[in-house]
Amino acid sequence: MQIGSKFTIGVHIITAIDYFREMDRVNSEFLAGSIGINPVIVRTVISQLREAGLVRTQRGSSGGELTKGLDEITLYDIYKAVGSVDEEEGLFHFHEQPNPECPVGRNIHTVLDRRLIDAQRAMEEKLRQTTLADIVKDTKEAVEKESK
Amino acid sequence: MQIGSKFTIGVHIITAIDYFREMDRVNSEFLAGSIGINPVIVRTVISQLREAGLVRTQRGSSGGELTKGLDEITLYDIYKAVGSVDEEEGLFHFHEQPNPECPVGRNIHTVLDRRLIDAQRAMEEKLRQTTLADIVKDTKEAVEKESK
């Protein structure tokens, strides 16, 4: 099981919006071309980024812009914005009907849950430690290296 | 997206095998009853636990036993055993066709990957920190509390 690609798509989108800031025509079609997916998916993900307050876009008007500095946007913000993991359900799918008549069955959930949440949090904490400034910086450096 | 329930099922199985060690007839049907799933799923998961060297079972002969001490089995061992996350693919699904003709497209993968792997590892590291001895101990304590 994997966390859906909307997360990396979201990162790609924000990176590209900044990277191609000077250019015009950075519309959903252009982004879709860079990412290698359908433009509608781009617009869907951008909608989620907008709802999360990360980008501004306008119906009819091409392109969009970031509402915050790159260093104020973390991977976690995007992960959350696109709903990579359902808030209610969590990262780990627990079997749903442990038997309440069994001592193990009626306690395993409580016993395990704390640990599963901890593990999920540790992953999310790592995502908080990288900002989009890091990503754009590394991307530019990688592009620099190419021309040598 | 969620990590499949085979993981928590695996934890439940090992916990129950130990918890009901004294009893006989801890077969796949009994376990299925405790977990609330189909016995075939139990046998499938047990097969994976066996292949990972965590339990011993025998065709035709009811029940099974652990091959290690509970304190030598971590949540991570079970997570790995049941293949919660594909080794090749990783936890995060990356969009598969970023455009190599775009500077962002051809570098985003390399730039992001390291961070995604780090995040996944942090989660897995947490899973390594809990042993099945912890789980069984907590379960027994929870059962104790019930009778008060």
Added chain:
DNA sequence: CAAAGTTGTAATATAGTATATTACAACTAT
């Protein structure tokens, strides 16, 4: 040894979800 019970596994079904695609109204820019 025969009968009953159990495991291991294959084959198939079903349901849920990610992603793709079509379509179009609402809006902007020219």
Added chain:
DNA sequence: ATAGTTGTAATATACTATATTACAACTTTG
């Protein structure tokens, strides 16, 4: 006014998790 763009709904497709049926191989029991 015309062309281009976004936002979003509706639908299709493919993939995966889980459930279920079936049965051969094997063990245990009487």
